[in-house]
Amino acid sequence: MDKKGSHSTYWGHIREGVSSLMIGLRLSWKHIWEARKRRTPIGVADEKYFEQEAGIVTLQYPFESIPVPDHGRYRLHNEIEDCIVCDKCAKVCPVNCIEIEPIRATEEIGKTSDGSSKRLYAAKFDIDMGKCCFCGLCTTVCPTECLTMTKVYDFSEFDVADHNYSFSEMTPLEILAKKKELEDYNQQKEKAKKEAQENAAATEKPAANPARPKVTVKPKAAYRPKVKPVVKKEPEDPQEAARKIMEDKKKADPAKKKDDTSNEQA
Numbered sequence: 523m524d525k526k527g528s529h530s531t532y533w534g535h536i537r538e539g540v541s542s543l544m545i546g547l548r549l550s551w552k553h554i555w556e557a558r559k560r561r562t563p564i565g566v567a568d569e570k571y572f573e574q575e576a577g578i579v580t581l582q583y584p585f586e587s588i589p590v591p592d593h594g595r596y597r598l599h600n601e602i603e604d605c606i607v608c609d610k611c612a613k614v615c616p617v618n619c620i621e622i623e624p625i626r627a628t629e630e631i632g633k634t635s636d637g638s639s640k641r642l643y644a645a646k647f648d649i650d651m652g653k654c655c656f657c658g659l660c661t662t663v664c665p666t667e668c669l670t671m672t673k674v675y676d677f678s679e680f681d682v683a684d685h686n687y688s689f690s691e692m693t694p695l696e697i698l699a700k701k702k703e704l705e706d707y708n709q710q711k712e713k714a715k716k717e718a719q720e721n722a723a724a725t726e727k728p729a730a731n732p733a734r735p736k737v738t739v740k741p742k743a744a745y746r747p748k749v750k751p752v753v754k755k756e757p758e759d760p761q762e763a764a765r766k767i768m769e770d771k772k773k774a775d776p777a778k779k780k781d782d783t784s785n786e787q788a
Contacts, residue, residue, distance in 0.1 A: 565589035590673040595656040597674045598649050600689040604634040604668035607642035611660035611669055619653035620660060621646060625700045628707045634666050644690050645697045651677065652685035 561577040564570065565588060581587060590596070612620040623646035632640045661669050679685055692700075 563588050565591060567591055584676065590675065594673060594675070595658050595671050597651060597672050597677050598654065598660070598687075599670055599672045600647060600649070601668040601670075602644060602647065602689045602691055604636070604666045605644060605647065605689075606634060606638055606640050606666055607644045607647070608665060610663045610665070614659045614663050616657065616659070617653045617655050619650045621648045621650075623647075625697065626704055627700070628703060634668070636666055638666055643692060643697075643700050645692055645700070647689045648686055649689070650686045652682045 556576040557578050559577045561574045561579050562570075563581055563586060564574075568589075607622060607624040609622050609624065612618075612622045622644065625643040625645050627641050627643060630639050630641055631643070634640060656671070658671060661667075661671055677685070
């Protein structure tokens, strides 16, 4: 009987099952023997990470954990002392997980660690990690590098509202006081501006040549030539016209008229 035919019999099935069982047990006993040693919990960026081919890899979490890469993107953190409340991180965030409420100060309130001037109070600086997509854009545009992504990745909560982290250190009373201070400062500034304008108008000298009153000149009407009305003449009688011509000739030549009269008298 061939080998293939022996597997189709009752004893052939038993023999195949025992053979596969022994192969699995041999592999298990090999790992049990190698488990006498334990792997060192090192990160994947370590040079010796792939040299550890055998040993226990299970860690006693949370008491033990594998090192996190330095460039990992995890929970956001803001050093509020170095924050100048420029609002760039909130504007660049694609999911609007950062909410900022600035209050302008009447003067410089301090310096950051890199020497930048602080002129705004952070009345509100909240980051909702439940909305965060861990893109890292907010940390890239931060001018003072106060907003960073930490290595904390195990910040699970029972309520999603607990993922909202507030970094503002101002109390409600301090916020009201700073707003009232800014309002008074703006009112005083506006009042001083009006007084300066009034004083400048009072001390201004009159002009040497006072401005002449404006005379409104009416525009002349467009010239239109006078056109005599056309009088239609009625046709004259030919005899009357001849008589008028003869009279005109006599008036034009008075000497001839005298000769005619003298001839008639002679």
